[in-house]
Amino acid sequence: MTSQTDLAALLCSRLCHDMLSPVGALSNGLELLADETDAEMRERCIELLEQSAKISTDKLKFFRLAFGAAGGFGENVPVEEAQEVIGALAADAKRVEVNWALADSTLPKPAVKVMLNLAQIALDALVRGGTLDIGAEKREGNIEIVARAAGQRIAFDETIGQALQGELADSDISSRTAAAHMIALVAGEMGGGLQYAVSDDALVLGAVLPEPEGMIG
Secondary structure (H helix, E strand, O other): OOOHHHHHHHHHHHHHHHHHHHHHHHHHHHHHHHHOOOHHHHHHHHHHHHHHHHHHHHHHHHHHHHOOOOOOOOOEEEHHHHHHHHHHHHHHHOOEEEEEEEOOOEEEHHHHHHHHHHHHHHHHHOOOOEEEEEEEEEEOOEEEEEEEEEOOOOOOOHHHHHHHOOOOOHHHOOOOOHHHHHHHHHHHHHOOEEEEEEOOOEEEEEEEEEOOOOOOO
8 A cells, every 4th residue: 555655755746746837937037037138028027927926826825725734724624715726726727617516615624625636637637628617515414526627628547537436556656646546545534435437528526525523514
């Protein structure tokens, strides 16, 4: 079984991979700005720096909630926090419309981690743009979560699906599948499970998670 240390290392690799492009763009932009004397080009450099800084900030906010301890919150996280980070990532990705159907104002931290990671997987599948529908509600002692990506072309690695369902061999878990493996562990620890279905124009990801004891009501 993949150890907690190995999983942490893979998630760090994922974070570094995703941050490399916007942070690298910041570094390159600063170098160009230092040497540029044309006023119009300097203005363009500043615009690119602002864009890269925003993308970097959006990604870090996502990682904090999706992978971190989110220490600034209690046992529950306001759903607005999840909406904000996913909305920002979708805006950075361009050509993606996000629709929300959230029945509650807060969700337990583990459920938010699951929802954010499912949303990110669905967003990554929309390589040509499309719609991202995200819903969550508490029903009969369970928290039901769904993320649906619909577009002209869906890009989905089946190994991610295997990781979601706990069917991926430890030797095949990589930085690409680590997030899916992590939320599969989270769901399993809660006594729940994850599902997915994919076609040429849609990807549906779902989770059924029992509400933590003391929060049912």
